[in-house]
Amino acid sequence: MNRAETRRPAARRWATVTTVLTTATLALAGCTTGNASAPEGGASTDTINTTFNADPTTFSPAQGRNADDYMAGRLLFDTLVRRGTDNSIVPNLASSWEVTPTRGVFTIGENGTCSDGTRVTPTVVADSLKNFASPDTNSNFRELVFGPGRTTITADDQAGTVTIDVTEPWADMLQGLSMTATGIVCPDGLADPEGLKAGTAEGAFSGPYALAEKQSGVKYAFKLREDYASWPQYEPAIAGVPAATINASVNANSSAVANELLTGTRDIAIIRGKDMSRFDGQKGFTAEKFPIGSLFALFNEREGSPSTDADLRRSVARVVDRNAFVQAATGGQGEPYYSFAHPSVPCAVTDASAVLPQDLAAAAETLNGEKIKFLGTQVFGPNGAANTYVSEAMRQAGADVDLRNVDLATWSTDSQKPEKWDMTLMGAINAGGTMYGALSVLIGPSTESGGLNWTGNENPELEALVAEAMAEEDEATRCGIYREIQKVVVEDAHAVPLGSLVAQTTARDGFAVSVFNGQRDESTMRITK
Amino acid sequence: MTATIATEAKRAPGPRAGRRGPGLHPWVRFGLRRLGGLLLSFAVLTIVTFLIVPLIPGDPAAVAAGDGASAAQIDRMRQELGLEQPLLIQFVDYFRGIITLDLGTSFISGEEVSHVIFSRFPFTAQIALLAIVLVLVIAVPAGMGVAILTRGGRLPWLDHGFNVVTGFIYAVPQYVMGTLLVVVFAVTLGWFPAAGAATLDSLVLPTAGLMFGPACVIARVVRRETAVVLDKDYVRTARGWRLGAARTHLRYVLPNLITTTLTLSGLILAAQLGGAVVIETVFAWPGLGQGIVNAILQRDYPVIRGIILVLGLLATLIIILVDVVLAVLDPRNLGGGSHDA
Numbered sequence: 113m114n115r116a117e118t119r120r121p122a123a124r125r126w127a128t129v130t131t132v133l134t135t136a137t138l139a140l141a142g143c144t145t146g147n148a149s150a151p152e153g154g155a156s157t158d159t160i161n162t163t164f165n166a167d168p169t170t171f172s173p174a175q176g177r178n179a180d181d182y183m184a185g186r187l188l189f190d191t192l193v194r195r196g197t198d199n200s201i202v203p204n205l206a207s208s209w210e211v212t213p214t215r216g217v218f219t220i221g222e223n224g225t226c227s228d229g230t231r232v233t234p235t236v237v238a239d240s241l242k243n244f245a246s247p248d249t250n251s252n253f254r255e256l257v258f259g260p261g262r263t264t265i266t267a268d269d270q271a272g273t274v275t276i277d278v279t280e281p282w283a284d285m286l287q288g289l290s291m292t293a294t295g296i297v298c299p300d301g302l303a304d305p306e307g308l309k310a311g312t313a314e315g316a317f318s319g320p321y322a323l324a325e326k327q328s329g330v331k332y333a334f335k336l337r338e339d340y341a342s343w344p345q346y347e348p349a350i351a352g353v354p355a356a357t358i359n360a361s362v363n364a365n366s367s368a369v370a371n372e373l374l375t376g377t378r379d380i381a382i383i384r385g386k387d388m389s390r391f392d393g394q395k396g397f398t399a400e401k402f403p404i405g406s407l408f409a410l411f412n413e414r415e416g417s418p419s420t421d422a423d424l425r426r427s428v429a430r431v432v433d434r435n436a437f438v439q440a441a442t443g444g445q446g447e448p449y450y451s452f453a454h455p456s457v458p459c460a461v462t463d464a465s466a467v468l469p470q471d472l473a474a475a476a477e478t479l480n481g482e483k484i485k486f487l488g489t490q491v492f493g494p495n496g497a498a499n500t501y502v503s504e505a506m507r508q509a510g511a512d513v514d515l516r517n518v519d520l521a522t523w524s525t526d527s528q529k530p531e532k533w534d535m536t537l538m539g540a541i542n543a544g545g546t547m548y549g550a551l552s553v554l555i556g557p558s559t560e561s562g563g564l565n566w567t568g569n570e571n572p573e574l575e576a577l578v579a580e581a582m583a584e585e586d587e588a589t590r591c592g593i594y595r596e597i598q599k600v601v602v603e604d605a606h607a608v609p610l611g612s613l614v615a616q617t618t619a620r621d622g623f624a625v626s627v628f629n630g631q632r633d634e635s636t637m638r639i640t641k
Numbered sequence: 642m643t644a645t646i647a648t649e650a651k652r653a654p655g656p657r658a659g660r661r662g663p664g665l666h667p668w669v670r671f672g673l674r675r676l677g678g679l680l681l682s683f684a685v686l687t688i689v690t691f692l693i694v695p696l697i698p699g700d701p702a703a704v705a706a707g708d709g710a711s712a713a714q715i716d717r718m719r720q721e722l723g724l725e726q727p728l729l730i731q732f733v734d735y736f737r738g739i740i741t742l743d744l745g746t747s748f749i750s751g752e753e754v755s756h757v758i759f760s761r762f763p764f765t766a767q768i769a770l771l772a773i774v775l776v777l778v779i780a781v782p783a784g785m786g787v788a789i790l791t792r793g794g795r796l797p798w799l800d801h802g803f804n805v806v807t808g809f810i811y812a813v814p815q816y817v818m819g820t821l822l823v824v825v826f827a828v829t830l831g832w833f834p835a836a837g838a839a840t841l842d843s844l845v846l847p848t849a850g851l852m853f854g855p856a857c858v859i860a861r862v863v864r865r866e867t868a869v870v871l872d873k874d875y876v877r878t879a880r881g882w883r884l885g886a887a888r889t890h891l892r893y894v895l896p897n898l899i900t901t902t903l904t905l906s907g908l909i910l911a912a913q914l915g916g917a918v919v920i921e922t923v924f925a926w927p928g929l930g931q932g933i934v935n936a937i938l939q940r941d942y943p944v945i946r947g948i949i950l951v952l953g954l955l956a957t958l959i960i961i962l963v964d965v966v967l968a969v970l971d972p973r974n975l976g977g978g979s980h981d982a
Contacts, residue, residue, distance in 0.1 A: 166935060169707070169749050177707025250717060252710050309751055328752055328760050329935075330838065330927040361837050363925040364935070368823075371835030372925075375827050521699030521940045528703060528712055562713035 160355040160623060160637050163363045163372070163381045167328050171311035173295030174244040174251040179404070182292045182543060184311075186634040187321040187334050187358065189295025192218050192237065192274075193286065194344040195545065199458050199629050201286055204344040205232055205296055205318070206274075213281035213583050216289070218274045223341040226298035227322045228315025232342070234274045238267035240296045241276065255564075256544045256552070257288030259582065281583035283590060284546045287458075291544045295319065318342075320354060320635055334358040344635070352624055352638030370618075373397070379623040380637055386443050388616040399618045402627045405539040406454040407441060407492060409502065409608035410553065412534050413569035418482055419534045420569075425605035427475040428535065429468045431505040438611040441498035446612040451598045453550035454612060456630030457542065459591035460550075466602040467609065472509050480510030487516050487533035489523035492613070499537055502610075528559060530568060538566070539613050545631055547594045551578065554606050567606060574600060667975040671968060675961045679954075686953040687739060690946040691732050701940035705748045722748050739950070745943035747936075754947035757932060762951070764838055765928030768920070769913040771844060772852035773906055780856040781895075781902060784863025789890065792871050803864065807857035819850040819923035836925035847924040851917060855909045862905060863898055870897045900967055900974070907963030911956035 164180045173185040192206040207221035224232030243249055245263045261280030268275070276285065288294065301308035301316025308316050311323040320340045325333035336356050361378075363369050370387040372378040374394075383391070383399075391399040409428060411419035418424055434448035450467050453460040484506065488499025496517035503515040516533075518526065526532045542549040555571045555578060557563025565571075574597055581593040601607050617625055617632050626636035665673075702719035703710070710718070719725055723734070738745055744754035791800040826846060827835035834843045870876060871894065879889045918930035925931075929948055936944035968974040 167750055169705075170751070177705075177710075250714055252707060252714065306751075328750065328757055329932055330760065330764070361839065361925070362927060363836060364931075365836070365922055365925050368836035368923065368925040371823055371828055372837060375831060375835045377834050377837060377839065519699070519938065521701075521704045521938065524703040525698070525700035528700075528715065559712045562711050564711050 157639065158356040159359060160357075160639065161359045161361070161377065161379045162634075162637065163369050163378060164332065164360045165362075165364050165382070167362055168311075168332070170309045171316075171323065172301075172305070172308045173297065174249050174253070174293050175309065176293055177252065179541075183360075183634045184323075184332070185292035185295050187319055188311075188317045188323060189292070189297065189319045190224065190232075190342055190344075191291065191294050191296065192220075192289045194346070194633070195287070195290045195628050195631065196344075196346050197628055199456070200347070201290060202345050202347065204290075205237065205342055209286065211286045213283045213285075213585060214278055216276045216285050218276070218289075220272050220274060221342060224296075224318060225337075225339050225341070226300065226315055227317040227337055228298065228300055229339065230298055230300070230315065232296060232298070232318055234267035234269050234272060236298060237274045237296055238265045239299065239302055241265050241274070241294065243297065243302055244294055251293055253288075253291060253293035253544065256284065256546060256549050257291060257294055258282060258285060260556075281579070283582045283584065284544070284548050287546050288544055293543075321358060324357070329362055331359060331361045334360070346626075346636075350626055350636050350638060352640035355637065355639055358637065373618055373620065376620065378620075380617070380619045380625050382632070383616045383618050385445075388445055388614075388618075389443075391616065391618050396621050397618055398621070398624065399616050400627055401445065401614045401616045402632060403446075403454045403456065403612045403630045404615045405541045405613035406449050406452060406550070407437075407446075407498065407537060407539050407610045407613055408449070408452045409610060410536055410538045410566055411606065412530050412536075413567045413606070414530045414558075417530070417534045418484060421478075422604050423478045424482060424484075425608070426468055427478040427509065428502075428506060429602075429605045429608040430471045430475040431479070431509050432502060432608065432610060433470050433505070434611060436505075437498065437501055440501035441493045441611055442614060443493075445616075446614045448611050449609045450602070451550075451609050452540065452554070452601060452607040453547055453598070454542065454630055457545055457547055457550055458587075459547055459594035461595055461598045461602075466599045468603075468605070475509040479506060481512060482510075483512045483514065485514050485516075485532065485534045487518070487523060487526055487536045489520050489537070489539075490517050491520055492537055492539060498610075502537065527566065530560070536566075537610070538607075545629060547597075548578065548582075551597065551601075554601060569606070571606065574606075667972070668968075671964075671975045675964065679957055679961065682957040683954060686950050687736060690949045690953075691735055694942050694945050694949075695728075697937065697940060697945075699940050701748050701942055704940050735946070744947040744950070747944050748941045749939050749944075754943045757944055758929070758947055758951050761927060761929045761932045764926060765914055765917055765921070765930060768844060768847045768851055768926065768928070769910055769917060771848045772855070772913060773910045775848065775852045776856045776859055776909070777902070777906060779852075780859035781863050781898070783856075784860040784865075785867045785890065785894065785898070787860075788864045788867035788871065789886075792868065804861070807861050811854050811857040813853070815850060815854065815919040816923055818853055819846075819920055822846045822850055823923065836923075838927055843924075843926075847917075847920050847926045850920045850923065851913060855906075855913070858909070859902060859905055862901060866898050866901050867894060870894050896970075899970060903963050903967060907959050911959045914955055914959075915952040 164183065166180050168180045168184040169177055170181055171184055171188060173189045176182050176185050190205045192204060193201045194204045196202040205220060205224045206218040209216060209218045220232065220234045220237055226232060242265050244251055245254055245258055258278050259280050259282030261278050264277045266275045278285065296318040297308060298316050298318050301313045304313045307313035311326055320336060321334035322337055324335040336354055366384045366387045369378065369381045370383050370390050373381055391397050411425050413420050438444060438446045438448055450464050451461040455462045486499065486503050488496050490496040492498035499515060499517050503513040506513050527536060538553060540550060540553065552564045553566045555574045556565045558565045558568040577593055577597050581590045584590040584593060602609060617627060619625060622639060622641045624638050624640050626633055702715050702722055702724055705722065706715045706718040723731065746753055747757060787799060787803045790796050823835050823846065826832050833845045834840060837843055876889065876893050879893050917928060918934055920926065921928045921930040929952065933945060933948045936948065
């Protein structure tokens with residue numbers, strides 16, 4: 113380079129640098145952002161803008177693992193039945209059914225179709241349910257739906273029925289078949305499991321929507337299927353019209369989601385934590401709180417842990433003030449619970465009759481000087497304030513509490529190692545909304561034996577009661593047994609019910625979504641004016 | 642004797658020969674040095690990302706297995722993810738994947754890591770690039786202007802005010818700045834979207850949140866550098882020739898700011914590409930910053946490793962690019978001066 117070149121006017125050099133950078137930026141912007149303005153909502157739109165908390169991990173309903181998977185599953189796949197108001201079961205793909213604790217016969221309606229036009233026949237339904245029940249599918253929900261026994265599923269296309277037989281009585285089958293995990297996957301999806309997981313098996317969907325666009329970390333678009341006609345028969349019918357397009361952006365930040373709602377960028381969204389209160393009395397919005405889980409203290413009842421002592425567990429129950437706990441865990445947004453099952457679960461105890469009253473002096477007699485390893489996760493309250501509250505209440509009664517407030521992944525890992533904890537706070541999601549779903553962490557084979565029982569105490573007495581309930585055809589009698597189970601669990605403090613984990617479904621005027629029995633059903637999102 | 646003198650002359654170091662050695666063109670030597678640095682960075686990043694990521698407490702299999710998974714299901718997931726294999730075999734697979742441009746698949750979604758990165762990178766790049774452009778456009782003239790106006794102790798209030806304002810803005814944490822921008826310009830005035838990347842105007846607030854701090858830094862540096870240059874003899878001489886203020890400043894002052902400003906801008910850009918986590922979270926901007934945070938929370942080892950590797954290499958490439966630009970603008974930079982790695 114000669115001197116003349118080095119003396120090139122500096123302004124030109126700067127202009128070159130900034131032009132190159134600006135061009136690159138604008139090119140990138142053109143590749144990523146659109147140029148549409150935010151929808152105004154109301155009558156002028158056929159689109160609902162909503163949010164995912166995170167990317168769905170799979171579009172295979174049987175393998176769904178979190179709320180976002182369930183949300184996508186609700187839009188993409190129909191189930192045989194749905195849960196309606198007051199824990200009623202309403203038709204979806206099945207038009208009618210006859211169910212006993214060991215058998216279910218479902219008549220499949222004529223309206224069901226797949227996204228590739230294939231009709232949803234009994235064979236299609238049976239194949240999908242066999243896939244769900246197969247150990248190879250590794251669904252976390254198989255036992256909740258069909259119980260621990262062997263399942264036989266047969267189709268009769270001429271009679272239009274699917275028959276499900278279970279070797280061990282399982283009264284939860286009907287309710288279980290309303291779960292997203294049992295969503296009917298069409299033949300195209302079963303033939304292409306990887307495509308099903310990735311959402312690329314275009315003919316896999318039996319639900320009202322098909323996946324039209326997938327941009328990881330950014331957004332997902334669902335298009336209403338023109339040939340879809342098997343809407344769930346809710347009573348009363350849901351008001352409004354389904355959106356032609358549902359756009360779900362990925363946004364884990366509840367404050368940002370609330371901002372998007374308030375500025376009209378989103379129409380319907382779930383808000384968590386303190387941001388829920390931003391919509392208190394806010395004009396132009398409807399907000400409904402719903403439980404996303406029930407919080408209870410759970411104990412490691414394996415040999416060697418001090419929690420094997422029922423008196424110690426009861427003493428922990430006696431130190432807790434549930435209202436103070438709810439304040440710490442949810443900023444006062446939740447409510448005290450008196451059962452490990454949330455109040456919308458059929459047969460859940462909703463009064464304080466069984467819980468031990470707060471009595472610090474009595475608790476101190478047992479807890480004083482006891483060393484207790486408390487494993488907590490930071491997700492309950494700001495930085496795990498719920499754990500901090502319980503541990504401080506125990507310390508007040510003289511316990512020597514070693515609290516480890518860790519992130520969710522570490523908690524999931526360490527809770528599988530019994531030597532690392534004596535007690536923990538469990539936030540049970542209970543996606544199926546069944547009593548067994550709530551009980552499953554307290555009874556049966558321990559986690560180290562391949563079961564779901566975190567306590568390590570198989571509780572044969574409770575197991576026998578559950579078996580009795582599952583074999584009982586009369587609902588009222590079954591509820592009586594379940595109430596007895598809850599009483600035993602709470603009195604022996606196998607679990608200490610504490611409070612609810614809540615979220616808030618929030619919609620701008622002109623949009624709505626239904627919450628049935630404490631569970632939001634995303635396929636009920638509607639444009640209402 | 643003549644021969645001896647000729648040999649000495651050959652051996653005698655010229656102004657540049659001592660450091661560079663004979664034979665290779667300066668640009669080739671420059672390129673080789675940078676290539677060596679790049680390869681070293683790549684090797685270190687590959688090894689460090691592989692070894693460090695598993696030190697994060699928590700079992701990825703437990704997270705991937707999801708809510709309600711039994712120990713047996715978690716074990717099965719661990720096998721599916723290949724976490725049961727010895728570390729050495731995992732490393733060999735990892736390294737083989739990298740050199741064949743296969744960064745693996747996400748533990749959580751099963752998606753290819755390269756796809757995760759390619760879908761998120763443009764979002765991070767666009768706010769980072771736009772921010773650095775705006776930083777240069779605003780901070781350089783502002784810094785120069787203040788230095789020129791306050792030369793020789795004139796307008797002390799401007800000098801003082803400039804220092805206070807830039808110092809204050811720089812001290813405001815990004816999450817506070819981001820929240821203020823949202824409250825004022827999105828929620829209250831409704832001028833721009835509060836979050837997300839759905840529309841072109843979504844760029845405005847995240848870019849603003851990202852540029853304020855660096856703009857203050859560069860403006861202060863430019864002001865200081867300009868003040869030094871303005872005291873140089875050649876600037877006084879230029880003034881003495883009555884070349885005019887604009888010509889003097891653009892031709893004799895501005896070129897002397899390029900080295901410092903570009904070097905600093907390169908470092909800031911590299912930091913913004915990897916460190917826009919806060920801004921991306923406040924504005925729900927779907928970039929790599931959010932991607933790596935999510936991946937860490939989910940113990941998604943392949944995604945964490947992939948993003949760190951790509952960001953590390955990008956930072957190295959940006960620094961090399963700055964060196965190249967500086968060498969093009971002033972060949973003295975070819976010789977391994979202050980910017981040599």
